[in-house]
Amino acid sequence: MEKSTITLTRRIQLLIDLPANEQKEMWEKLYRYQNRCFRAANFIVSHLYVQEMIKDFFYLTEEIQYKLADESKDEMGIFTRSKTNTTARLVSNRFKGEIPTDILGSLNNTIQSTFSKNKADYWQGTKSLRNFKKDIPIPLPVKCISKMKYDPEKKAFCFNMFAIPVKTYLGKDFSDKRMIMERLLRKEIKLCTSQIQLKAGKIYWLAVFEFEKEEHLLKPEIIAEASLSLEHPIVVKANNMRINIGSKEEFLYRRLAIQASQKRIQDGIAYARSDNGVKRKQKALHKTENLESRYVSHRLHLYSRKLIDFCIQQQAGTLILKNQEDKIGIAKEQEFVLRNWSYYELQTKIRYKAEKAGIELIIG
Numbered sequence: 001m002e003k004s005t006i007t008l009t010r011r012i013q014l015l016i017d018l019p020a021n022e023q024k025e026m027w028e029k030l031y032r033y034q035n036r037c038f039r040a041a042n043f044i045v046s047h048l049y050v051q052e053m054i055k056d057f058f059y060l061t062e063e064i065q066y067k068l069a070d071e072s073k074d075e076m077g078i079f080t081r082s083k084t085n086t087t088a089r090l091v092s093n094r095f096k097g098e099i100p101t102d103i104l105g106s107l108n109n110t111i112q113s114t115f116s117k118n119k120a121d122y123w124q125g126t127k128s129l130r131n132f133k134k135d136i137p138i139p140l141p142v143k144c145i146s147k148m149k150y151d152p153e154k155k156a157f158c159f160n161m162f163a164i165p166v167k168t169y170l171g172k173d174f175s176d177k178r179m180i181m182e183r184l185l186r187k188e189i190k191l192c193t194s195q196i197q198l199k200a201g202k203i204y205w206l207a208v209f210e211f212e213k214e215e216h217l218l219k220p221e222i223i224a225e226a227s228l229s230l231e232h233p234i235v236v237k238a239n240n241m242r243i244n245i246g247s248k249e250e251f252l253y254r255r256l257a258i259q260a261s262q263k264r265i266q267d268g269i270a271y272a273r274s275d276n277g278v279k280r281k282q283k284a285l286h287k288t289e290n291l292e293s294r295y296v297s298h299r300l301h302l303y304s305r306k307l308i309d310f311c312i313q314q315q316a317g318t319l320i321l322k323n324q325e326d327k328i329g330i331a332k333e334q335e336f337v338l339r340n341w342s343y344y345e346l347q348t349k350i351r352y353k354a355e356k357a358g359i360e361l362i363i364g
Contacts, residue, residue: 006356007192007210010177014196014203017158017165026164033138033162034198036099037107040091041132044108047087048115049122049129084112100162106139106193137195137206150185157181161196166203180209214357218317226307226350227322228343233303238314245306251299258292296342304349308357319354320362321347 016023088108092101114130121127140161148159156167170177183189190210197204224238233246265285311319347363354361 004213005210006213006352007208008352008356009194010175010180010207010209011197012177012181012205012207013169013171014161014166014205015156015169016203017154017167029162029164030138030196030198030203033099033103034136035134036095037103037138038132038134038136040095040099040104040107041111041136043091043094044087044111045115045130045132047090048112051086052115052119052122084108087112100144102141102144103139103162106141110139135197135199137197140194140196140205142191142193145191148185150182157185168205184209211356213355216312216357217315218312218358219315220317220360222314222316223318223320224311224314224316225320225322228346233299233346234307236307236310238311238316241314243310245310246299246303255292255296258288258295262288262292296345300342300346300349304346304353307350308353308359311354311359312357316359318360318362319350320364321350322364 016026018026088105091104091108095104118127122129144162146160148157150156151158151167154167156169158165158167160166168181180189184191189212192208192210194208195206197206222238224236226234226236228234231248232244233251235242235244237243262285265288269282269285307319351361
C-alpha cells in the first residue's frame with residue numbers, strides 16, 4: 001500500500017539563546033557530542049563489517065559458529081544479545097556519561113539501516129566501507145527537543161535541544177521554513193529524528209518533517225511527457241498543450257556571467273590592498289562565495305515547481321522524463337555541458353515535488 005505521507009528536510013540556522021559569557025560551555029558540549037558521534041560511528045560500522053564477514057574467515061576452526069543471531073533464540077547463534085543491541089551496547093559502554101544514550105541509539109539505528117542496504121556491495125567488493133569524518137552531524141531525536149514555542153519579542157522559534165536553549169535564525173526567509181515551523185507548532189505536521197551540523201562556527205538544524213501528501217484531482221491515464229535540455233531547462237507537453245520552462249539565456253548565460261565575475265575577482269586579488277593580510281585581500285571573493293550554487297538551486301526549484309504545477313493543472317497523474325540516460329551520457333562526454341548543466345540536481349527536485357503532489361514519476 002502506498003504511503004500517504006512524505007518526509008522533507010529543511011536546513012535551519014540556530015543560535016544559542018544565552019548571554020555571550022555563557023555560550024562557551026554550550027559550544028564545548030556540542031563539539032564533545034560531535035567527537036563522540038564521530039568515534040562511535042566508526043566503531044559501529046567496523047563491528048558490523050566484521051560480523052557480516054566472519055563467515056568468510058575460512059582460517060578459523062570448523063567448529064566455529066557464525067550465525068549472526070542471539071544464542072538463546074538460535075542454536076547456531078554466536079551473540080549473547082540481538083544483532084542491533086551488539087553495537088548499541090558497545091558504544092553505550094564506551095561513551096557512557098559523555099554523551100546522551102538517545103543520540104547513540106539514533107546513530108546506531110541509522111548506521112545499521114545504511115549498512116544493511118549496502119552489505120551486498122561490501123560482500124562483492126564493489127563498494128568500500130564508509131569512513132566517518134570529524135564533521136559528522138549529531139543525531140537529534142525528537143525526545144531531545146522540548147519547550148518549543150514562538151517568541152514574538154525575539155521574533156524567532158525557540159526550543160531546548162540537549163538542554164541547550166536555542167532560537168532559529170531565518171534571516172530573509174523566502175522559502176517555506178517559517179510556514180513549516182508554524183504548522184509544526186499547530187501540530188499539523190510531524191517532526192522526525194533530525195540532525196545538528198556544526199560548520200564554520202555556526203549551528204544548522206537539518207530538520208526532518210513528515211507531511212501528508214497533497215491531494216489533487218489527478219488522473220493516472222493522463223500522461224505528461226517532459227524532457228530536459230540545454231536550450232530549455234524543461235520542455236513538457238500534456239493534453240495537446242506544450243510549454244517551455246526557462247531558457248538558455250536566462251539560466252546558462254547568467255551562470256557563466258557569475259563564473260566570469262568570480263574569475264575577475266580572483267585575478268584581481270594579487271593587486272588588492274592588504275591592510276590585514278589575506279583576509280583583506282579576499283574580502284570581495286568572500287562576498288560572492290556560493291553565489292553560483294545558490295543561483296542554480298533557486299532556479300532549479302523554480303523550474304521544477306512550474307513543471308509540477310503544469311501537471312496538476314492538466315490533471316496528469318503520470319510524469320515521464322524522456323531519454324534522460326542518453327542525455328546524461330552526452331553531458332559526460334562534453335566538459336562544458338557537464339560543468340554548467342545540472343541534470344541530476346533538477347531530476348532530484350522534480351522527484352520529491354512529484355512525490356509530494358502524488359504524481360508518479362517515470363525516468364526513461
